[in-house]
Amino acid sequence: xxxxxxxxxxxxxxxxxxxxxxxxxxxxxxxxxxxxxxxxxxxxxxxxxxxxxxxxxxxxxxxxxxxxxxxxxxxxxxxxxxxxxxxxxxxxxxxxxxxxxxxxxxxxxxxxxxxxxxxxxxxxxxxxxxxxxxxxxxxxxxxxxxxxxxxxxxxxxxxxxxxxxxxxxxxxxxxxxxxxxxxxxxxxxxxxxxxxxxxxxxxxxxxxxxxxxxxxxxxxxxxxxxxxxxxxxxxxxxxxxxxxxxxxxxxxxxxxxxxxxxxxxxxxxxxxxxxxxxxxxxxxxxxxxxxxxxxxxxxxxxxxxxxxxxxxxxxxxxxxxxxxxxxxxxxxxxxxxxxxxxxxxx
Amino acid sequence: xxxxxxxxxxxxxxxxxxxxxxxxxxxxxxxxxxxxxxxxxxxxxxxxxxxxxxxxxxxxxxxxxxxxxxxxxxxxxxxxxxxxxxxxxxxxxxxxxxxxxxxxxxxxxxxxxxxxxxxxxxxxxxxxxxxxxxxxxxxxxxxxxxxxxxxxxxxxxxxxxxxxxxxxxxxxxxxxxxxxxxxxxxxxxxxxxxxxxxxxxxxxxxxxxxxxxxxxxxxxxxxxxxxxxxxxxxxxxxxxxxxxxxxxxxxxxxxxxxxxxxxxxxxxxxxxxxxxxxxxxxxxxxxxxxxxxxxxxxxxxxxxxxxxxxxxxxxxxxxxxxxxxxxxxxxxxxxxxxxxxxxxxx
DNA sequence: ACCTTCGTTGACAGCGCTGTCAACTACCAT
DNA sequence: ATGGTAGTTGACAGCGCTGTCAACGAAGGT
Numbered sequence: 001x002x003x004x005x006x007x008x009x010x011x012x013x014x015x016x017x018x019x020x021x022x023x024x025x026x027x028x029x030x031x032x033x034x035x036x037x038x039x040x041x042x043x044x045x046x047x048x049x050x051x052x053x054x055x056x057x058x059x060x061x062x063x064x065x066x067x068x069x070x071x072x073x074x075x076x077x078x079x080x081x082x083x084x085x086x087x088x089x090x091x092x093x094x095x096x097x098x099x100x101x102x103x104x105x106x107x108x109x110x111x112x113x114x115x116x117x118x119x120x121x122x123x124x125x126x127x128x129x130x131x132x133x134x135x136x137x138x139x140x141x142x143x144x145x146x147x148x149x150x151x152x153x154x155x156x157x158x159x160x161x162x163x164x165x166x167x168x169x170x171x172x173x174x175x176x177x178x179x180x181x182x183x184x185x186x187x188x189x190x191x192x193x194x195x196x197x198x199x200x201x202x203x204x205x206x207x208x209x210x211x212x213x214x215x216x217x218x219x220x221x222x223x224x225x226x227x228x229x230x231x232x233x234x235x236x237x238x239x240x241x242x243x244x245x246x247x248x249x250x251x252x253x254x255x256x257x258x259x260x261x262x263x264x265x266x267x268x269x270x271x272x273x274x275x276x277x278x279x280x281x282x283x284x285x286x287x288x289x290x291x292x293x294x295x296x297x298x299x300x301x302x303x304x305x306x307x308x309x310x311x312x313x314x315x316x317x318x319x320x321x322x323x324x325x326x327x328x329x330x331x332x333x334x335x336x337x338x339x340x341x342x343x344x345x346x
Numbered sequence: 347x348x349x350x351x352x353x354x355x356x357x358x359x360x361x362x363x364x365x366x367x368x369x370x371x372x373x374x375x376x377x378x379x380x381x382x383x384x385x386x387x388x389x390x391x392x393x394x395x396x397x398x399x400x401x402x403x404x405x406x407x408x409x410x411x412x413x414x415x416x417x418x419x420x421x422x423x424x425x426x427x428x429x430x431x432x433x434x435x436x437x438x439x440x441x442x443x444x445x446x447x448x449x450x451x452x453x454x455x456x457x458x459x460x461x462x463x464x465x466x467x468x469x470x471x472x473x474x475x476x477x478x479x480x481x482x483x484x485x486x487x488x489x490x491x492x493x494x495x496x497x498x499x500x501x502x503x504x505x506x507x508x509x510x511x512x513x514x515x516x517x518x519x520x521x522x523x524x525x526x527x528x529x530x531x532x533x534x535x536x537x538x539x540x541x542x543x544x545x546x547x548x549x550x551x552x553x554x555x556x557x558x559x560x561x562x563x564x565x566x567x568x569x570x571x572x573x574x575x576x577x578x579x580x581x582x583x584x585x586x587x588x589x590x591x592x593x594x595x596x597x598x599x600x601x602x603x604x605x606x607x608x609x610x611x612x613x614x615x616x617x618x619x620x621x622x623x624x625x626x627x628x629x630x631x632x633x634x635x636x637x638x639x640x641x642x643x644x645x646x647x648x649x650x651x652x653x654x655x656x657x658x659x660x661x662x663x664x665x666x667x668x669x670x671x672x673x674x675x676x677x678x679x680x681x682x683x684x685x686x687x688x689x690x691x692x
Numbered sequence: 693a694c695c696t697t698c699g700t701t702g703a704c705a706g707c708g709c710t711g712t713c714a715a716c717t718a719c720c721a722t
Numbered sequence: 723a724t725g726g727t728a729g730t731t732g733a734c735a736g737c738g739c740t741g742t743c744a745a746c747g748a749a750g751g752t
Contacts, residue, residue, distance in 0.1 A: 004461050006708060017732045022710060030730055049462035053402035054708035057737050062399065074420040074625065085443060094442060094463070097431060115350050116395035117440070224629050253629045260631040279420070280626060283570050283599045285606040352738060363702045368740060376699055400738035403707050694752080701746080710737085717730075722723100 005046035014042040025050055052094060063093050065303060066119030068110060068128050070100035073250065075278045076125075076295060080148065083299020084123060091307060093120075100128065107134050114143055121306040123299075126150040129158070130192040144310040148302045149293065151192050151328065157309070158328040159302040163193045166291045166333040167200025167247070170273050173289070173335060174243050175208045177342050179271050183216035183241035185230045185251050191222070197247040197275065216241050220251045227254020235262060235270070243271035243341070249278040252288055256340065267342040277336050286339025294331050301329060351392035360388040371396055398440060409439050411649060412465030414456060414474050416446035419596065421624045422471075422641060426494065429645020430469060437653060439466075446474065453480050460489055467652040469645075472496040475504070476538040490656040494648045495639065497538050497674070503655070504674040505648040509539045512637045512679040513546025513593070516619050519635070519681060520589050521554045523688050525617050529562035529587035531576045531597050537568070543593040543621060562587050566597045573600020581608060581616070589617035589687070595624040598634055602686065613688040623682050632685025640677050647675060 007025075011018040016035060023031050024039040031039075042048070056062045065088055069077060081095070088095050098113045100106045114122070122145040128134055129147030135156060138145050147158040174182055184201050187194030198217075205212050215237075218230035227246055231254060234241060246252035252274030256266055264270045266286055274281055277292035353371075357364040362381060369377050370385040377385075388394070402408045411434055415423060427441070434441050444459045446452045460468070468491040474480055475493030481502060484491050493504040520528055530547050533540030544563075551558050561583075564576035573592055577600060580587055592598035598620030602612055610616045612632055620627055623638035 004464065008708080018709080019711095019732060020730090023731090026710085030728095032730065035730085047458070047461070049458075051403070051464075051708055053399045053408065054737090055710075056399035057397070057403050057739085058708070058710040060710085060737075074424040077424055078420040081443065082445065085445060092462075094440075096440060097427065097443075099428065099431060112393070112395075115393070116438075118350065118397075224625075250629070257629065257631045279570075280629060283596070283603065283626060284630075285603045354738080364739080365702060365741095366700090369701090372740085376701090378700065381700085397738055400707090401740075403709085404738070404740040406707070406740085695750105696752100697748100697750080699746105699748085701744105703742105703744085705740105705742085707740085708737105710735105712735085713733090715730100715732080718728090720725105720727080722725080 004051075005048040007048070007050065009046055010039065010042045010048050013046065014039045050092065052092070061120050062118045064096045064117065064119040065093050065306065066096050066098055066114070066117060066122040067125070068098045068100065068122060069125040070106070070128050072125055073248075073276070073278060076149075076276070079295035080123075080125065080299040083296040083301075084303045086296070087300045087303035087307070093307070107131070107137060110134060111137050111141065114138070114141065119143075121145060121310050123148060123302055123306060124150075124156075126193065127188070127190045129156075130190060144306065146302050146306045146309070148298050149193070149295075151196065157305065159298050159305060159331065160328065161293050161298075161331050161333040163196040164200040164203070166335075167197040167245075167275070168204045169200075169333075169335055170275070170289070170291055171201045171204030171245055172208070173337065174245060174271060174273060174341060175204060175210065177271065179243035179341075180210055181213075181216075181241045181243065182210070183218070183234045183244040184212070185218050185220040185227060185244065185246040185255070187247045188219070188221050194247060201245055213241075220246065220248075222248050222250060224250045224254045224257075227251030228258055229254075231255040231258035235259070235264070240270075242269070243273070245273045247275050249274035249276045249281045249288060249290055252290070252340075253280050253284065256284060256288070267340055271342060272340045274340075277334075281336070281338070284340070289335075289337045289339075289341040292334040292336050294333075298331055301331065305329065350397075351394040353394070353396065355392055356385065356388045356394050359392065360385045396438065398438070407466050408464045410442045410463065410465040411439050411652065412442050412444055412460070412463060412468040413471070414444045414446065414468060415471045416452070416474050418471055419594075419622070419624060422495075422622070425641035426469075426471065426645040429642040429647075430649045432642070433646045433649035433653070439653070453477070453483060456480060457483050457487065460484070460487060465489075467491060467656050469494060469648055469652060470496075470502075472539065473534070473536045475502075476536060490652065492648050492652045492655070494644050495539070495641075497542065503651065505644050505651060505677065506674065507639050507644075507677050507679040509542040510546040510549070512681075513543040513591075513621070514550045515546075515679075515681055516621070516635070516637055517547045517550030517591055518554070519683065520591060520617060520619060520687060521550060521556065523617065525589035525687075526556055527559075527562075527587045527589065528556070529564070529580045529590040530558070531564050531566045531573060531590065531592040531601070533593045534565070534567050540593065547591055559587075566592070568594050568596060570596045570600045570603075573597030574604055575600075577601040577604035581605070581610070586616075588615070589619070591619045593621050595620035595622045595627045595634060595636055598636070598686075599626050599630065602630060602634070612686055617688060618686045620686075623680075627682070627684070630686070635681075635683045635685075635687040638680040638682050640679070644677055647677065651675060 007018045010021045052063050101109045124147040129150040149160045220226040244255050255272050259266050259270050274288050274290040277290045281288035281290045353364045356367045398409050447455045470493040475496040495506045566572040590601050601618050605612050605616050620634050620636040623636045627634035627636045
């Protein structure tokens with residue numbers, strides 16, 4: 001393993017004490033500018049990188065951001081990681097992954113991971129962010145956390161898009177394209193966004209004076225198979241919808257699959273819309289109209305927000321915890337219109 | 347943050363010195379069984395987890411496995427992570443991610459990451475494992491590493507499937523299904539597997555007494571768009587193949603997409619086979635026949651192998667480095683036959 | 693009985709860094 | 723000059739653990 005310069009080397013080279021180097025590295029105030037330059041120069045010369053292990057041990061922090069996830073789609077996970085890593089790299093933090101176990105009560109496992117890893121903050125993804133018991137344990141353990149893509153339980157700050165409005169916009173697009181008999185496939189109950197997306201759909205229908213037929217609203221599990229099942233039910237009866245809005249892309253893919261099997265042309269006989277803009281959506285023929293969330297950006301912003309939270313804590317401690325807790329940050333979504341709803345060919 | 351028991355607590359509770367606890371934790375020899383039980387009991391009672399930071403700092407190791415990747419598909423990345431994490435969890439290692447930067451010369455960036463993170467070992471994914479200059483720098487820096495899913499440059503051990511044989515088997519399946527005019531889409535040149543998969547295809551054709559038409563062999567980049575381009579070229583001429591074997595699923599998806607646009611029925615007019623068994627493959631209609639690699643298992647095995655490598659090093663040092671270097675580990679692949687090559691409906 | 697050897701255990705230093713606190717330097721007001 | 727204040731710096735302890743080495747007792751050979 002290649003040698004790495006230590007803080008001692010830097011201190012010697014700059015002609016100061018190691019403590020001063022430490023101050024510069026940590027951007028602490030009260031260092032003369034001249035001294036700072038001297039130190040920075042030495043750091044650059046030696047290509048010095050502080051040791052996370054030593055910093056963590058001495059400072060009582062781990063310089064680790066934890067990312068907890070469960071059952072999320074691959075592309076969501078990877079993009080979120082990208083965003084988080086981008087934020088981590090700048091501040092010399094590391095990322096520690098914590099996939100939820102398949103155990104019945106995963107809360108205990110997750111908390112054990114928290115205890116053993118001691119991340120400085122945690123990023124919670126759906127559906128974990130909507131898991132009241134987990135959130136409670138986290139608060140009880142005084143761990144700083146933030147959730148992404150989820151309004152969660154109202155506890156903890158969150159970075160996300162306006163799910164309801166996005167769903168409303170997509171439904172409105174379908175209506176404006178001339179579809180009036182529109183079915184909807186909901187997400188699972190343990191995801192808070194399931195309800196929000198449905199509400200958006202409902203709002204658009206109501207605004208257009210259209211009624212929502214209850215037999216055209218099915219529950220799904222956000223996976224391909226449940227999309228297939230829901231579509232089969234909706235499309236097998238004598239009265240079939242002319243459009244189906246699935247609340248995520250995997251289920252929409254299931255719908256398209258069923259349509260093909262039944263000999264229905266998409267979008268002529270059936271329009272299909274999804275949500276998330278997974279790679280799947282662009283690779284299908286016809287392309288799937290969907291809602292794109294800026295996942296990478298969400299990850300990055302959430303991480304920066306999170307760092308601000310626990311770095312601020314040190315100074316302000318018991319000041320206005322409550323007010324920071326309730327805040328959430330809204331990022332813009334994007335309607336991606338493709339062939340599956342009658343838009344341009346690809 | 348919840349309190350975590352320290353080694354001192356355990357030592358006190360078990361009535362031994364901290365060093366003895368350390369011995370038990372590290373599975374060192376020469377601890378009386380009775381003592382070990384005592385310590386283990388105390389560890390369990392207190393739910394003690396050793397601090398990675400302290401262990402790393404004191405022992406000169408980081409207890410971190412590095413995973414370097416670049417441009418890999420989402421599902422590959424996530425599955426590999428799953429496997430690596432599974433192995434890490436057992437031995438109380440952490441996983442540090444290192445996505446390659448988009449910079450022209452990413453080798454320097456990657457090495458900087460190695461210096462600053464100091465992982466005990468690194469897992470290299472394609473195409474990084476086939477990057478001679480990176481591998482050279484790694485060896486020069488005396489970092490232990492292993493590559494996955496790649497024969498690499500012949501340097502360093504690797505865990506993978508027999509790519510050539512897998513491709514041969516898939517091609518043979520096409521031939522046995524009655525297809526004789528078979529096109530092939532290669533992967534990019536910087537992936538070692540591109541050549542291997544092509545060789546397998548060639549071997550099967552040769553064995554069946556069929557000739558490989560050079561205008562039916564196109565180069566691709568392992569992404570959807572290049573699959574589209576290659577398919578358009580192959581299918582637009584007067585003499586079109588009746589089957590196309592794309593050397594990964596994304597490109598195969600591109601082929602199917604083109605087929606739809608041209609009004610060709612898959613598999614009646616055109617059979618399509620892929621490689622990798624991404625989620626895409628099962629969600630397409632018809633389902634895509636493909637080769638499934640046991641990615642999770644590859645990740646896990648590679649990690650365990652890697653750990654053995656650098657843990658063994660301490661004891662044996664300069665013994666038989668060479669022999670361990672050259673070894674690679676072959677895992678079984680699986681031919682997944684779906685509708686796109688005329689197999690059963692789904 | 694004696695010395696050796698080996699298995700078992702603990703005392704202690706120190707990994708690279710940060711927190712605490714004290715020292716020292718201006719610089720201003722008295 | 724004298725004291726006070728704020729800005730700047732370094733000495734030092736210690737974070738939780740591991741490596742080294744020495745101490746001790748038990749087993750075996752003479």
